[in-house]
Structures are given as C-alpha cells and as structure tokens.
Amino acid sequence: MGAIYLIRHGQASFGAADYDALSPLGFEQSAVVGAELKRRGIEFAQVRSGTLARQRDTAATALKALGSAAEVVEDERWNEYDHVDISRHHADGAPQQDGREYQRLLDAALTAWVESGEDGPCAESWPAFLSRCTAALAELAGSLGKGENGLVFTSGGVLGAVAGALMGVPDAGLRKLNRVTVNTGITKLVSGRGGVTLLSFNEHPHLEGETARLLSYR
Incomplete structure (x- = not known):
C-alpha cells in the first residue's frame, strides 16, 4: 500500500x-x-x-x-488560503504583530469565512x-x-x-x-x-x- x-x-x-x-x-x-x-x-x-x-x-x-x-x-x-484577504474582510486587517492576538483574530476570521460559504466577500x-x-x-x-x-x-x-x-x-x-x-x-x-x-x-x-x-x- x-x-x-x-x-x-x-x-x-x-x-x-x-x-x-x-x-x-x-x-x-x-x-x-x-x-x-x-x-x-x-x-x-x-x-x-x-x-x-x-x-x-x-x-x-x-x-x-x-x-x-x-x-x-x-x-x-x-497553496494556502489567502490570510491577508480573509483578514481584510473578516478581521479589519489583523496586523501581524503580537502572535497570540493575531491568532485570535485569525481564528474568528476563518470561522466567519467558513460560515459565509459561497457568498462571502473574499476572492x-x-x-x-x-x-x-x-x-x-x-x-x-x-x-x-x-x-x-x-x-x-x-x-x-x-x-x-x-x-x-x-x-x-x-x-x-x-x-x-x-x-x-x-x-x-x-x-x-x-x-x-x-x-x-x-x-x-x-x-x-x-x-x-x-x-x-x-x-x-x-
């Protein structure tokens, strides 16, 4: 196998x-x-x-x-999902500064991205x-x-x-x-x-x- x-x-x-x-x-x-x-x-x-x-x-x-x-x-x-585009639309940009805070914002943005389905604003x-x-x-x-x-x-x-x-x-x-x-x-x-x-x-x-x-x- x-x-x-x-x-x-x-x-x-x-x-x-x-x-x-x-x-x-x-x-x-x-x-x-x-x-x-x-x-x-x-x-x-x-x-x-x-x-x-x-x-x-x-x-x-x-x-x-x-x-x-x-x-x-x-x-x-x-390729990875476009974290910049997702963050722009679902997390007000989520600047890459503090790692933990960025992760928190990204988690929320990914949840919103998934829930928006085919009709979301991302490319x-x-x-x-x-x-x-x-x-x-x-x-x-x-x-x-x-x-x-x-x-x-x-x-x-x-x-x-x-x-x-x-x-x-x-x-x-x-x-x-x-x-x-x-x-x-x-x-x-x-x-x-x-x-x-x-x-x-x-x-x-x-x-x-x-x-x-x-x-x-x-």
Whole structure:
C-alpha cells in the first residue's frame, strides 16, 4: 500500500514585509525534515509543492537533505488560503504583530469565512478552497502506482482542511487542526483500493530532543 506524506512548510517571516519568505529557522527546519525522511528510508515516485515561495523553498531544502533528485511538480491547488484577504474582510486587517492576538483574530476570521460559504466577500470562498485541496489530493493519489509513495509540501490550512475532510469534518479540521500544525510537521495518508485514509497527523519527532529549539507554530 502506498502512502502520501504531506509536509507543512518551514517557518515563514511573520511580521516582515514579505511573509512568504522562509526565515533562517524555516530553512533549518526544512533540512531537518528532509533528514527525517531520509532516516525513514522512503522513496517517492511523485513530489508536489504549492507555488508559494515558502513551500517551494521548503521542498528544495528538504529534498537536498533527503538526497533526492526528484522533480517537484508545482500545483497552486496546494497553496494556502489567502490570510491577508480573509483578514481584510473578516478581521479589519489583523496586523501581524503580537502572535497570540493575531491568532485570535485569525481564528474568528476563518470561522466567519467558513460560515459565509459561497457568498462571502473574499476572492476565494471556503467551498472553493476545500474543493481545490481535495481535488489536488485525489489527483495525486490517482497518479500513484501500487506501493508508490507521494510527497507534498504545503501549508497548515490545507493540512487541516484535508485531514478534516478525510474524517468527515472539514470545517472543524480547518478551524481546530490548522492552528496546531507545526512547521515541517508530517501528516501521513495511506492510499489503497478503499481510497485515501488519514493515518497520522502533524508528526514532529524530528523537532524533539536535540532539535527541540526548532519547534515553531508560526
């Protein structure tokens, strides 16, 4: 049975002019998760990444540590929701200053975004976001042969929505799981005749012990 490994990107630049850039810590985390995948001895037939800089740079750094020359196929369906647009419409902008206060405002904004459904003011609605994420997963699962593994570099909101959808509660997944995802956490799905099943969520043993200083949520 093949597996699909979903990796959240490394730490981005919260509060900076360009949030999408990986921070120095983010590059360290990306190398460490690549080393963790190498330790597990996994070979990947398909590698995907969103088109955001933080996702692409995490992929490149992790694959280098993994020692893989696999081609990374970029697919914007793996991109994160537009937190700036959502915050603008549902949280009066939610400036990226204090992390806890920002999280509180973002949680409320995401709830409003979900509840507004297809008629919300944002450029991308919650149903559209969920549809593209699940479609990207279905496409990847369908492209894998028997026993083959896939690898994806994506973001916390995508992870929460996909994991929630696989458990039948996509809304709760976005609102509850998204906020606890760690940078470069590993979510493992198994793909077989019965479809795709969530096996583990947000694994991060590579960020414990001697590397515990690398653990971050934002």
